[in-house]
Amino acid sequence: MEHPIGLSIRRGTKVYPGTVALSNVDFDLRMGAVNVLVGENGAGKSTMMKVIAGVEQLTDGKVLIDDEQVIFKTTEDAAKRGIGIVFQELNLFPNMTVAENIYIAREKTRGGIDIDKTAQRETARALMKRLEQDIDPEDLVGDLRVGQQQIVEIAKSLAQDAKILILDEPTSALSAAEVEILFRVIADLKRNGVGIVYISHRLEELIQIGDYITVLRDGVITGAQSMDGVDVDWIVRNMIGESGKDFAKEIEHPYGDEVFRAEHVSLGRVGGGMLVDDVSLSLRKGEILGIYGLMGAGRSEFLECAIGRHPHASGQIFIDGTQLKTKTVSGRIKRGLALIPEDRKNDGLVQILSIRENMTLSSLGQFTRGIQMNLKKEKRIVADFVKRMTVKIASPEHAVSSLSGGNQQKVVISKALMTDPKVLLMDEPSRGIDIGAKAEVFRVMRKLAADGLGIIFVTSDLDEVMSLSDRILVMSNGKITGEFSRETATNTALVEASAIGHKTISKNKESA
Numbered sequence: 001m002e003h004p005i006g007l008s009i010r011r012g013t014k015v016y017p018g019t020v021a022l023s024n025v026d027f028d029l030r031m032g033a034v035n036v037l038v039g040e041n042g043a044g045k046s047t048m049m050k051v052i053a054g055v056e057q058l059t060d061g062k063v064l065i066d067d068e069q070v071i072f073k074t075t076e077d078a079a080k081r082g083i084g085i086v087f088q089e090l091n092l093f094p095n096m097t098v099a100e101n102i103y104i105a106r107e108k109t110r111g112g113i114d115i116d117k118t119a120q121r122e123t124a125r126a127l128m129k130r131l132e133q134d135i136d137p138e139d140l141v142g143d144l145r146v147g148q149q150q151i152v153e154i155a156k157s158l159a160q161d162a163k164i165l166i167l168d169e170p171t172s173a174l175s176a177a178e179v180e181i182l183f184r185v186i187a188d189l190k191r192n193g194v195g196i197v198y199i200s201h202r203l204e205e206l207i208q209i210g211d212y213i214t215v216l217r218d219g220v221i222t223g224a225q226s227m228d229g230v231d232v233d234w235i236v237r238n239m240i241g242e243s244g245k246d247f248a249k250e251i252e253h254p255y256g257d258e259v260f261r262a263e264h265v266s267l268g269r270v271g272g273g274m275l276v277d278d279v280s281l282s283l284r285k286g287e288i289l290g291i292y293g294l295m296g297a298g299r300s301e302f303l304e305c306a307i308g309r310h311p312h313a314s315g316q317i318f319i320d321g322t323q324l325k326t327k328t329v330s331g332r333i334k335r336g337l338a339l340i341p342e343d344r345k346n347d348g349l350v351q352i353l354s355i356r357e358n359m360t361l362s363s364l365g366q367f368t369r370g371i372q373m374n375l376k377k378e379k380r381i382v383a384d385f386v387k388r389m390t391v392k393i394a395s396p397e398h399a400v401s402s403l404s405g406g407n408q409q410k411v412v413i414s415k416a417l418m419t420d421p422k423v424l425l426m427d428e429p430s431r432g433i434d435i436g437a438k439a440e441v442f443r444v445m446r447k448l449a450a451d452g453l454g455i456i457f458v459t460s461d462l463d464e465v466m467s468l469s470d471r472i473l474v475m476s477n478g479k480i481t482g483e484f485s486r487e488t489a490t491n492t493a494l495v496e497a498s499a500i501g502h503k504t505i506s507k508n509k510e511s512a
Contacts, residue, residue, distance in 0.1 A: 002445050003030035003031055003032050003033040003195075003212075004030065004031050004032075005028045005029065005030055005053065006029055006030065006031040006065065006066075006163065006164060006195045006340050007028075007029040007064065007065050007195070008026075008027065008028050008029070008063070008064045009025055009026065009027040009048070009051070009052075009058075009061060009062070009063055009064075010026055010061055010062045010064060011024050011025070011026065011060065011061040011062070012024070012025040012026075012027070012048070012051065012058050012060075012062070012063070013025070013058060013059050013060040014044075014047050014048075014051065014056065014058055014059050014253075015059045015063050016217075017394065019394055021044050021219050022047055022048060022051075022058075022219045023049040023218075023219045023220050023299070024061070024220070025044070025048065025061070025216075025219070025220070025221055025283045026221065026474060027048065027214060027221070027224075028419070029052075029164065029195050029196070029197060030211070030212055031163075031164075031193055031195040032190050032191075032192075032193045032194070032195065033190060033195065033196070033211035033212060034186060034190065034196045034198050034199065034209050034210050034211050034212070034448050035195065035197045035210075035211070035212050035213075035214065036198050036199075036200075036206045036209075036210035036211075036212065036213040036214070036227070036238065037049070037197055037198070037199045037213075037214050038199070038200070038201075038203070038206060038213065038214070038216070039216035039217055039239055040217065040239055040240065040404075040406065040435070040436035040437060041216055042218075042392050042403075042404040042406070043216040043217050043218060043219065043239075043436075044216045044218075044219040044220075045168075045199050045216055046088075046168065046199075047219075048216070049085065049166050049168060049197060049199065051063065051072075051457070052083060052085075052164070052166065052197070053075055053078050053083055053084075053085040053166060054072030054073065054074050054075045054076070054077050054078035054079075054080070054083070055075060055085075057071065057072070057073065059355040064505060065081060065448075068287060068445050079160060079162075081163075082160075082161075082162055082163030082164060082285055083162060083163070083164045083166070084156075084157035084160045084162030084164070084165050084166065085157065085165075085166040085168070086153050086154055086157050086165070086166065086167050086168060086170055086426045087153075087168050088157075088168040088169040088172065088199075090146075090149050090150065090153055091153065092141045092149055092152060092153065093141065094140065094141050094142030095140065095141075095142060096141060097137060097139060097141070097360055098124055098128075098136070098137045098138070098139050098141060098144075098152055098155075098298065099117070099120045099121045099123075099124035099137035100120070100173075101136065101141050102120070102123075102127065102137075102152065102155050102156050102159050103120045103123075103124075103159065104156075105118065106160075108120050108123070109116045120137075121137045121138065123159065124137035124155070124159075125137050125398075127155040127158055127159060127273065128151075128155065130158070130185065131151055131154065131155060131158075131181060131182075131185060132181045132184075133148070133151050133181075135148055135151065135152070147174045147175055147178055149198035150170065150172070150174055150178075151174075151178065154167075154170060154182065154185075158185075158381050159264060162194065163193075163194060163195065163389065164194070164195045164196075164197070165189065165194055165195070165196050165197070166196075166197040166199075166244055167196065167197065167198050167199065168199045168201070169199060169201070169432075170182060170187075170198070170202055171200065171202065172200075172432060173204065179205075183209060186198075198210065200286050200473075201432070201433065201435065203232045203235050203236070204232065204434065205228065205233065206235070207232070207235075208489060209231060210227045210230075211224060211226065211227055211401065212224075212225070212226050212227060213226075213227055213235070213236040215235065215239055216251055217238070217239060217240070217241075220236045222239070223235075223238035235435075236435055239435055239436055239504055240435065240436040240439060247260055247357070251446050251447065251450040253286055253449070254286065255284040255285060255287050255470075256285030256286050256452060257281055257284065257285060257320075258282050258283070258284055258285075258320075258321065259284060259285045259319065259320060259422050259454040260282065260283040260317075260318065260319060260337075260422075260423045260456070261280075261282040261283070261317070261318040261321075261346055262279060262280055262281050262282075262302075262306060262315060262316070262317055262318075263280050263281075263315055263316045263317075263318070264278050264280055264314070264315045264316065265278070265279045265280070265302060265305050265306070265313060265314070265315030265316075265317070266278055266279070266313065266314045266315055267298075267301055267302075267305055267310050267312075267313040267314075267478075274298075274477075274478045275298050275301040275477035275478055276298045276301050276302050276305055276313070277298070277477070277479045278315075278479065279298075279302055279475075279478075279479070279480055280316075280480075281473060281480065282296070283423065283454045283455075283456055284454065285422075285453070285454050286449050286450065286451075286453070286454070287449065287454055287455070287470050287471065288445060288446075288449050288455045288457065288468055288469055288470045288471075289400050289435050289454075289455065289456045289457070289470065289471050289472075289473065290457055290458075290459060290464075290465040290468060290469030290471070290473070291456065291457070291458045291459075291465075291467065291472075291473045291475060292459060292462070292465040292472060292473070292474050292475075292494050292498060293458075293460070293474055293475035293476055293498050294458070294460065294476070294498050294499075295454065295499060296349065297475040297476050297478070297498065298475050298479075299427075299458040299475050300342055300428075300458060300480035301478075302475070303339060303425045303427050303456070303458060304339075306332075306337065306339075306425060306456075307329055307332055307333075307337055307338075307339040307425060308326070308327050308328050308329040308331065308332040308337075309328040309329060311328070317332075317337075317339070319335050319336050319422060319423065320336075320422070325435060333419050333421075335360060336420075336421050336422035336423060337421060337422075337423050337425065338362070338416035338417070338421035338423070338424050338425065338427040339416070339425045339426075339427070339484070340409075340412055340413055340416055340424070340425065340429055341412075341427055342427040342428045342431060342458075344405075344409055344412045345408070348412040348415075349400050349408060349411065349412060350400070351399070351400060351401040352399065352401070353399070354396065354397050354398060354399060354400065355382075355386075355391070355393055355395075355396045355397070355398060355399075355400050355403065355411055356378065356379065356382045356396040356397060358400045358411055358412075358415060359382050359385060359396075359411055359414045360378055360380070360381075360382065360415070360416050360418060361415055362415050362416065362418065362419050363415075363418040363419050363420075366418075367381075379396070380410075381418070382396050382397070384416065385414040385417070386414075388414075389410040389413065389414050389440075389444065390440060391407050391410045391411060392404075392407050392412070393404075393407065397482070400497045404437075405431040405432045405433045405437070406436070406437025406438075406440070406441075407437070409429070409433050409437065410437075410440070410441070411443060413429075413441070413444065417448075421453070422454060423453070423454045423455070423456065424448065424453055424454070424455045424456075425456050425457075426445070426455060426456070426457035426458070427457075427458045427489060428458060428459055428460070429441055429445070429457055429459075430442075430459070430461070430464060430492070442464075442467075442468060445457070445468065446468075449470075457469075462491050462494060462495070465494070466489060466491070466494075469486065469489075470486060471483070471484070471485055471486070472484045472485075472486075472489050472494065474494055474497035474498050475498075476497065476498050476499065476500045477500075479500075481497045481498070481500040482494070482497030482498075482500075484498075
């Protein structure tokens with residue numbers, strides 16, 4: 001079935017100072033269909049969607065609706081033509097209710113004067129029912145978990161009765177059950193003729209839901225067709241010019257002596273129970289140790305205990321056979337530990353600082369002489385890391401918030417490596433970055449290990465832990481429930497080990 005074209009971009013070009021974000025792009029958005037848009041971070045996806053939504057304007061080229069050129073100077077201009085967008089970064093007011101957020105700046109009124117809060121509440125309640133969510137319209141958004149806030153963002157766009165709906169990473173914070181609900185809503189929108197643009201880094205998800213696909217690389221379209229015959233390898237080749245099977249090629253190298261050891265590490269849970277329950281493990285120089293488990297298994301909390309974020313945790317940490325007496329983060333960084341946190345935006349970066357300032361934040365001591373900074377040395381080393389980590393930037397002096405997710409992750413890794421660690425702790429290092437950036441991060445991990453660095457990384461992705469790890473531990477309910485070599489690890493074995501404890505509860509219920 002051929003779907004009609006509702007909006008087109010012709011020879012679209014967008015230039016920022018020092019960067020060409022889009023170059024002569026031709027794009028057709030088809031109605032009653034899911035138009036998948038994919039590409040590396042910084043490929044131009046978000047820029048193109050911002051042009052369609054009225055956030056940005058083209059430097060050159062045209063946007064057409066029904067073969068008529070349109071110029072959207074604001075999001076309000078685009079909304080009047082039936083275009084709605086759900087941004088990846090949530091745009092909500094935490095101190096306002098769900099209903100108030102859904103109708104912010106376009107409130108329902110009585111006679112154009114008083115806000116009709118009752119009408120807003122009832123319409124919001126109907127939207128939550130449509131999205132199969134038990135969320136009270138009177139709840140404060142700040143009290144909702146992130147996945148529920150994402151649902152509120154989607155409800156805001158549905159309330160506009162958009163003819164074209166742009167969804168930028170809509171499932172990044174959703175549970176599996178919420179993703180299924182969203183897909184049912186998308187199917188309903190398609191039946192009603194809505195044209196949907198869908199951006200995601202989850203390639204299997206794109207293949208499942210997409211009708212048409214457009215691939216961007218460095219601001220240029222490298223592939224565009226219907227989803228028929230498209231597989232993950234096709235997407236990856238068009239995104240980065242190589243197969244996804246080449247991502248984590250092993251670099252043969254010998255392991256060294258033990259560099260890290262944890263003994264009987266435990267961390268209590270507020271209200272009772274254990275987040276980390278008597279965990280002991282060791283790591284050798286040049287080894288990549290993967291820790292797999294479900295959300296809430298205690299993986300992240302163990303890394304936080306190791307780096308010193310929980311000084312009240314019990315147990316011992318050893319570096320090169322010597323027990324660390326210090327329990328502070330700064331003290332453990334000085335002894336050779338570094339952490340790449342799961343939430344890079346809030347825990348890994350200071351968004352108002354520049355790329356240079358973020359990179360050197362954990363190693364300022366090496367750039368100071370007395371009370372003065374050696375800016376020349378700092379800039380030289382930052383330039384070296386930008387080149388080494390292939391960070392795509394116009395200038396190290398630009399705000400780190402201007403970078404794509406993948407490039408921000410490279411800045412966080414650079415910041416950690418500048419402390420000259422012996423052990424690198426990486427919590428979900430590929431979360432929220434595109435397939436190309438993942439490939440680069442994985443190659444960096446392999447190279448660092450080959451150079452003798454010990455790496456412990458946490459992931460909930462089976463493919464990642466299987467392809468990257470020299471050895472795998474599985475955690476469940478705060479405990480280590482399985483250990484596997486690369487040769488003995490299987491998907492089935494890892495999943496079964498990650499369910500230990502949960503299964504026991506289930507059996508007990510059945511026997512009861």
